[in-house]
Amino acid sequence: MVGIRDVAHRAGVSTATVSRALSGNGRVSAGTRARVLEAASELGFVASSTASSLASGRHRxxxxxxxxxxxxxxxxxxxxxxxxxxxxxxxxxxxxxxxxxxxxxxxxxxxxxxxxxxxxxxxxxxxxxxxxxxxxxxxxxxxxxxxxxxxxxxxxxDDHEIAALATEHLIRLGHRRIAHIGGYEVAEKDFRIAGTRRHGYEAALKGAGLEARRSWQLAADFTIQSGMVEARQLLGHPHDRPTAVFCASDEMAIGALLAARELGLRVPDDVSIIGIDGHELGEALGLTTVAQFxxxxxxxxxxxxxxxxxxxxxxxxxxxxxxxxxxxxxxxxxxxx
Amino acid sequence: MVGIRDVAHRAGVSTATVSRALSGNGRVSAGTRARVLEAASELGFVASSTASSLASGRHRxxxxxxxxxxxxxxxxxxxxxxxxxxxxxxxxxxxxxxxxxxxxxxxxxxxxxxxxxxxxxxxxxxxxxxxxxxxxxxxxxxxxxxxxxxxxxxxxxDDHEIAALATEHLIRLGHRRIAHIGGYEVAEKDFRIAGTRRHGYEAALKGAGLEARRSWQLAADFTIQSGMVEARQLLGHPHDRPTAVFCASDEMAIGALLAARELGLRVPDDVSIIGIDGHELGEALGLTTVAQFxxxxxxxxxxxxxxxxxxxxxxxxxxxxxxxxxxxxxxxxxxxx
DNA sequence: GTTCGCTGTGCAAGCGTTTCCATGCCGTCC
DNA sequence: GGACGGCATGGAAACGCTTGCACAGCGAAC
Structure with missing residues (x-):
């Protein structure tokens, strides 16, 4: 293993100078620096990041x-x-x-x-x-x-806000029967986002004087598959079906989209779907979304x-x-x- | 920062013993070990992995x-x-x-x-x-x-083999007009898999005495979106359309599936689609595939x-x-x- | 009662850098 | 011409662990 001393020796300087020349900390004359750089590259020297971390306290x-x-x-x-x-x-x-x-x-x-x-x-x-x-x-x-x-x-x-934004978009279009696929039920502190988005949805409904039906709020795990599974349930009843679904992620929204098609529903004629994220696939599928970046x-x-x-x-x-x-x-x- | 000496001092032993007690290398009597462990946890000691790496040459x-x-x-x-x-x-x-x-x-x-x-x-x-x-x-x-x-x-x-396997599945079903979506054209050594799968496809066709039309081999980047884009091209011509498509990844196959539906084609009646990977979403969509794990x-x-x-x-x-x-x-x- | 071997422990020398401090040198200013 | 400041460099002490080696203690074997 070639070490800093080898470089120092070859360049005819001390290890301190090599360190300074290579790291850029401290002053080294141009000539010396050049010699050090050359010696280092000739030997294929790569400083041990471990040693460097220990000495400097930085880790990169x-x-x-x-x-x-x-x-x-x-x-x-x-x-x-x-x-x-x-x-x-x-x-x-x-x-x-x-x-x-x-x-x-x-x-x-x-x-x-x-x-x-x-x-x-x-x-x-x-x-x-x-x-x-x-x-x-x-x-x-x-x-x-x-x-x-x-x-x-x-x-x-702001998860509350974007969820409300998405929901309000549906409301503005005239929807009154708006379902939600999102939040885990688990109140884990590791995934509070889901709950926050649900609250944003509820707040938007409330703001418009609409009811938030418990049975229209489904929990999924933010994947396309889970979106499909839940949407099949949700949209499976021909009567009493929501006219719009707000999904807490584009992946779930994509799943809902696929499920809707599978059920022979036309989107957006029979059901509107909106997601959150800005997934590229959403673009290809014509998914309305609140994009984040x-x-x-x-x-x-x-x-x-x-x-x-x-x-x-x-x-x-x-x-x-x-x-x-x-x-x-x-x-x-x-x-x- | 609490160091190994603090622990050693508290437990009334040397740092060497602490190191041995905590790492499990070397022998330490049960009593000593217990004392060391206690002292360490009381002090909330966590060994500096940097120092440990430097000394031991291991990094974990x-x-x-x-x-x-x-x-x-x-x-x-x-x-x-x-x-x-x-x-x-x-x-x-x-x-x-x-x-x-x-x-x-x-x-x-x-x-x-x-x-x-x-x-x-x-x-x-x-x-x-x-x-x-x-x-x-x-x-x-x-x-x-x-x-x-x-x-x-x-x-x-074996990428060649699984590609051939997938293609042969289509051939066994009776397909003669089999297209392929996969390999980048770039012959980068960083992504040879794509090329290898294409070769597997070509070999399978050849083995069955089928032609490998150049225009039925499309390059995509292994994402769902790119699969859609290419499949739209491929399946867009009403006449002279392949009856089956082998995609080098499930993601592209899923894209092809979506594109086919979008074009009003029925899968598998109008066109069969097979992928490679075992993507969970493929399951939800009924995609035939050669799964890897x-x-x-x-x-x-x-x-x-x-x-x-x-x-x-x-x-x-x-x-x-x-x-x-x-x-x-x-x-x-x-x-x- | 020696000798031997084993176990448990401590001492101290690393591990390969960085960086503080000291030193020598040169140019500048009075 | 001497004092001084700044720059380039080297010496050596960290950094916080691990581990080879030495050593003390003790029981077993002779």
């Missing part, structure tokens, strides 16, 4: 905690975060909770605290104040994405976190509202009845 | 290199690999190439070699012999998943890699053929014409 590594990697939103986040970190020369350590609350504890205590990363990006994950404080107290800044994270700096849409959220969170790493004092405890946009396509229209 | 960290995280197969792999590593107490550093060949170089040289991980799991990624040897020579075992990786130990299906592949690759880490001499240069299964559902049938 960010921990990203996601509930899952198989759902569109998270995959988009991971994708963009990975790209942004790569560009900045940072590694990304992935903690995939796999929708399993049991992992939470151990991930937080054993992994994140093992002092391998410089900061943490929790995605749609609600940390307790204590957990958050623990991280911050060991000097690991936290910048969250998607979902409430009281006490931390986050980039997130996870790629943008991921990129900005990384930029911000790296900034905080430069100057920790700038870390705030606010949410930077993320951009959303109502994208009206062919899956919503005035009810024909 | 595996590098996973994927072309993308947004496609089903990869997300399944990452998911299962993450779970398996978590169980074993390993961290996972994610290198997302993002379908960008330019990243390849830098990821390999700058990141993987920075000696942060104990081993590497490249997914559907063809390393050159030199790159592979470089990794192996610095003592980083490699266990690949999905796709050829000459010289390395891998868990992968990425979750299983990921888990096994991790198990094997950890084994190799125990005893590097057992690393072989073979592919462990991964399980596949032809799953016949409602999207394929005997052609009606």
């Amino acid at each position: 590594n960010i921990g990203v905690v996601v509930p899952s990697v198989a759902r569109w939103y998270y995959s988009q986040i991971v994708d963009s975060v990975a790209a942004a970190l790569l560009r900045a020369g940072y590694d990304l350590t992935l903690y995939n909770l796999n929708d399993d609350a049991a992992h939470r504890e151990s991930v937080l205590s054993e992994f994140l605290l093992r002092q391998r990363c410089d900061g943490v990006i929790p995605v749609s994950l609600e940390l307790g104040r204590d957990e958050l404080d623990q991280l911050l107290s060991v000097g690991k800044p936290v910048v969250g994405i998607g979902g409430p994270l009281p006490g931390a700096e986050t980039y997130s849409v 996870p790629q943008e959220q991921g990129r900005r969170a990384v930029e911000r976190l790296l900034q905080v790493l430069q100057d920790p004092s700038t870390l705030q405890s606010v949410n930077h509202p993320a951009r959303t946009a109502l994208v009206v396509r062919a899956s919503t229209a005035t009810p024909t009845a | 960290n595996i590098g996973v290199v994927v072309p993308s995280v947004a496609r089903w197969y990869y997300s399944q792999i990452v998911d299962s690999v993450a779970a398996a590593l978590l169980r074993a107490g390993y961290d996972l550093t994610l290198y997302n190439l993002n379908d960008d060949a330019a990243h390849r170089e830098s990821v390999l040289s700058e990141f993987l070699l920075r000696q942060r991980c104990d081993g590497v799991i490249p997914v559907s990624l063809e390393l050159g012999r030199d790159e592979l040897d470089q990794l192996l020579s610095v003592g980083k075992p490699v266990v690949g998943i999905g796709g050829p990786l000459p010289g390395a130990e891998t868990y992968s299906v 990425p979750q299983e592949q990921g888990r096994r690759a991790v198990e094997r890699l950890l084994q190799v880490l125990q005893d590097p001499s057992t690393l072989q240069s073979v592919n462990h053929p991964a399980r596949t299964a032809l799953v016949v559902r409602a999207s394929t049938a005997t052609p009606t014409a």
Whole structure:
């Protein structure tokens, strides 16, 4: 293994100078730097990041905690975060909770605290104040994405608002019989978003003086398949069928769309469907949605976190509202009845 | 920051004993161990993994290199690999190439070699012999998943075979006009799978004495959307239309299915469609497919890699053929014409 | 009663960097 | 011409663990 001393020896300088020349910290004359660089590349020297971390206290590594990697939103986040970190020369350590609350504890205590990363990006994950404080107290800044994270700096849409927005779009079109596919029943703190979106839906209905039928609120797990399954139930009754469905994610909305077609219903004539997310597939299928832009959220969170790493004092405890946009396509229209 | 000396002091032993007691390496009497454990937990001690890595040369960290995280197969792999590593107490550093060949170089040289991980799991990624040897020579075992990786130990299906299998299923049903949606044209070594599956398709056609029309071989990027786009082209001509389509991934097959319906074609009556992968959504849509089991592949690759880490001499240069299964559902049938 | 071997523990030398501090040098200013 | 400040560099002390080696204690074997 070629080490810094080999480079130092070859370049005829001390290891201190090599370190300075390669890292850019401290001053080195142009000539010396050139010699060092040459020696390093000739030997194929790559500094041991472990040793460097130990000595400097920096890791060039960010921990990203996601509930899952198989759902569109998270995959988009991971994708963009990975790209942004790569560009900045940072590694990304992935903690995939796999929708399993049991992992939470151990991930937080054993992994994140093992002092391998410089900061943490929790995605749609609600940390307790204590957990958050623990991280911050060991000097690991936290910048969250998607979902409430009281006490931390986050980039997130307002889930209540966008759900209301989607629902209001249906109401404005004249719908009165609006169903909802979304929220898990489990009141897990790990997935509060679902509940918040449901509340937004309820609030919008209430605001329009409409009833929120319990039987028209179905729980699914945010995948296309689960959207299909629930929508089959929901739309299966020929009589007393809702004229519109608001789904808490595009994936579920796509499922609902497919289920509707399967049942021989025309969208939007027989039933209007709206989702949330901005999934590319929604575009191909003509799905109306309230788009959010996870790629943008991921990129900005990384930029911000790296900034905080430069100057920790700038870390705030606010949410930077993320951009959303109502994208009206062919899956919503005035009810024909 | 509470360090090992604090624990040692509290337990009334040396740091050496603490290290041994906590890591399980070396012998410690039961009584001492108990005292150490207690002291450690009272102080909330978590060993600095950096220091531990530097001293021991082990990292408890595996590098996973994927072309993308947004496609089903990869997300399944990452998911299962993450779970398996978590169980074993390993961290996972994610290198997302993002379908960008330019990243390849830098990821390999700058990141993987920075000696942060104990081993590497490249997914559907063809390393050159030199790159592979470089990794192996610095003592980083490699266990690949999905796709050829000459010289390395891998868990992968035989892409040529499963493509032929899928095509033959159509031929057996009586189809003679079989199109293919799959392979990128780019002959990138990063995505040879696409080409291999196409060859399997061509071989099967040839074996049956059928022509492989150039215009019936469309290139897409393995997503549902691209499958839709290509299938619209392919199935858009009322005359001279293929009676069956073999797609190199379920996602593209699903896209084709949707496009067919959109065009008013009945599946499988007007056109049969088969994919590869075993995507859950395919089940909901009645898609016939040659299933592979990425979750299983990921888990096994991790198990094997950890084994190799125990005893590097057992690393072989073979592919462990991964399980596949032809799953016949409602999207394929005997052609009606 | 020695000798031997084993167990449990401590000492201290690493692991490969970074960085503080000291030093030497040169140019500038009085 | 001497003092001083700034720059480039080297020496060496961290960083916080792991582990080889030495050693004490103790029971078994002779």
